[in-house]
Amino acid sequence: MATPSVLTQEEKDHFLAHGWIKISGAFSKEQADSVTGTVWTRLGLSPTDKSTWTQERINMPSHLDFDASTFAPRAWAAICELCGGEDRVANWSKYWKDSLIVNLGTEKGAGRPVPPHKLTGWHVDGDFFVHFLDSPEQGLLVIPLFTDIVPEGGGTVICPEAIPKLAKHLYDHPDGVSPRMTPRNGLAFCQEKDLAWFNGVAQSCQGFVEATGQVGDIYLLHPLMLHSAASNAMRNVRIITNPPVSLKEPFCFDREDGNYSLVEQVTLRALNKDRLSGWRITTPREQVIPERVRIQERMKLEELRRLEEEKSKKMKSTESVTT
Ligand SMILES: O=C(O)CCC(=O)C(=O)O
Ligand SMILES: [Fe+2]
Secondary structure, three states: OOOOOOOOHHHHHHHHHHOEEEEOOOOOHHHHHHHHOOHHHHHOOOOOOHHHOOOOEEEOOOOOEEEHHHHOHHHHHHHHHHOOOHHHEOHHHHEEEOOOEEEOOOOOOOOOOOOHHHOOOOEOOOOOEOEOOOOOOOOEEEEEEOOOEOOOEOOOEEEHHHHHHHHHHHHOOOOOEOOOOOEOOOOOOOOOOOOHHHHHHHHOOOOOEEOOEOOOOEEEEOOOOEEEOOOEOOOOOEEEOOOEEOEOOOOOOOOOOOOOOHHHHHHHHHOOOOOOOOOOOOOOOOEOOOHHHHHHHHHHHHHHHHHHHHHHHHHHHHHHHHO
16 A cells, blocks of 8 residues: 655645655754754853854764654655655664754854855765665655754755756766766866866856745755855854765656656756666766765864863763752
8 A cells, every 4th residue: 555645745746846845843942952962062162252153164973863754754755755654764764863053143244144155065965975866875865953043044055047057967977976066087087176166057046945934844955956055144052963864775757657756866866858768877887985984083172071071061060069
């Protein structure tokens, strides 16, 4: 028996037309607090003294994971439905982590939002593998909001209009491209220093959407959704995560039974095709170890040290109260 649909027709139509939907109220503020409760200790910063906010954005390492299917059941069901059913989703994708992505803004940028064309952080997720049109590693991009995010408050900016451009680039490169979209046959493969290719695509686009909302909302985005961290002109702390959803098998754009997932349908539409008969990757899939991993290992040691310090401070103060 087919699993009943959790998405409304309106949500499905929106995803097909724009490549994203927002699930409102997918988890509570208390649940969010249970994940972000130690964030200031981990960062070694003060929540109230903005002079300590010296780093604009921080991609934190993780310490724990939790089951998305119980943390945010409707969102998890929606994720599975977009991917064509839970049996197509890799089991480990169910476990989300507390690898918080914090946007604090800067003193200079306060009150001065940077327009999308001037942002320089455009990319698609998946810094850990060679990209193909059908790559299973990043089947969907998920952005749960762990704080309220008001307009110009540091919400991720997305560019739905770029999906066809990304899809065409990948369609034209069945031999794979680097996480920053450099074709595999080029000398610079995997050695690019910046996001120039993506930033150029964003500059050629007109339509942008800011991922704003309330704590507990979750954005579900097509894996080829170009997006960038934004400035945080409001300087309210902004916290999200970006758990990847991996598939058990690569996307299939050549299904005998026509049972394409909604994500696959968006890709096919972006290419203006009903089916990709005979399109195949021409070189093996490959993992890439991103620089991020080493940086986050170092950060994690620092965070653990601060958490330990905080714990022993608390223990000492309890001892002095009880003695
Ligand atoms: O901080 C943001 O708004 C976006 C972060 C992001 O896209 C990433 O870390 O991959
Ligand atoms: Fe991203």
